[in-house]
Amino acid sequence: MSSSPLLANLIEALRCLPGVGGKSAQRMAFHLLERDRERGLKLADALREAMQRIGHCGRCRNFSEEPLCTICAGSSRDRQLLCVVESPVDLAAIEQATGYRGQYFVLHGRLSPLDGLGPEELGLPQLAQRLGEGEVEELIIATNPTVEGEATAHYLAQLARAGGVRPTRLAHGVPLGGELEFVDRGTLAHAFGGRQLLE
């Protein structure tokens, strides 16, 4: 029996967070109530704003609350390099592990006909158009080294060649069957630096 319906409600709501079970949710709720209400309120605001206002960048499809994300809107990134990733979490891993200074394109998935994910859903017409504009010289294909990720990489390489763009793939070093976001920084940085031309 809980002494407070609002507390029971908070504990239940915290379980929407990945990796948080009943026991952790309870500890989180008690911790915030006893020691950190100010930051609890800040988290409430941050959540509401993020859930309501964050959409997708019109150019790279990464998360952004503006029509263009800060990476696409800035002038400091090399526009001749374009790195394609499956998800924003992969983009974050590359940003944190490597010194990459080019731009990105986020698929939000991988080619998977059975799940209804085709070229249209992944924004590939938009990517093809961008490759055709002539600014991009190298397309760095950083899809995950899984079966579907490899098939997607193959498709992307054809798209690049059709646009006169050099397709490259991350070097060996990324373990087969793994997910980029779980690769340690050193390995990812090495694989990124040693990316190879797709023949």
Add this chain to the structure above:
Amino acid sequence: MSSSPLLANLIEALRCLPGVGGKSAQRMAFHLLERDRERGLKLADALREAMQRIGHCGRCRNFSEEPLCTICAGSSRDRQLLCVVESPVDLAAIEQATGYRGQYFVLHGRLSPLDGLGPEELGLPQLAQRLGEGEVEELIIATNPTVEGEATAHYLAQLARAGGVRPTRLAHGVPLGGELEFVDRGTLAHAFGGRQLLE
């Protein structure tokens, strides 16, 4: 570099949760944005309501958004039994592990003069008054089996005797130097059932 200031803000805010570091916070934020915005908004509401509206029950000092918590306000709990705990998380552990049907009193701490925690801060005058009202027959002292918890138990036993109330302490079985909330349910239930009269 983050593509979205609101996203960076959310990741930072999630780190107020105990046990959540930078990497987990990032995974939580991406998960909510990609798959669970509805529940993310519900969590924002639950957090705001809890942080702003939950105070302390006027009778047992446990968390409550009403003047009396649901345990104190209800008529189903035995008013002759009163269990004293250091914190709401201990109360929750006892509720979940035992079949206890009495009432509670929450100290929100333990006697610790060096930290400025004396009888006043722990609500002991209020507890003494309640013990003097004649309704309570047994005071179950469930402070943690630490040095300060034992000293607090000793003080509470004297308070009980002064009010003509029988003080009991949880049976051996709770490991010395441990914290109640980390004790497994079976041990806690056993210790609770076998509580002993303090001589």
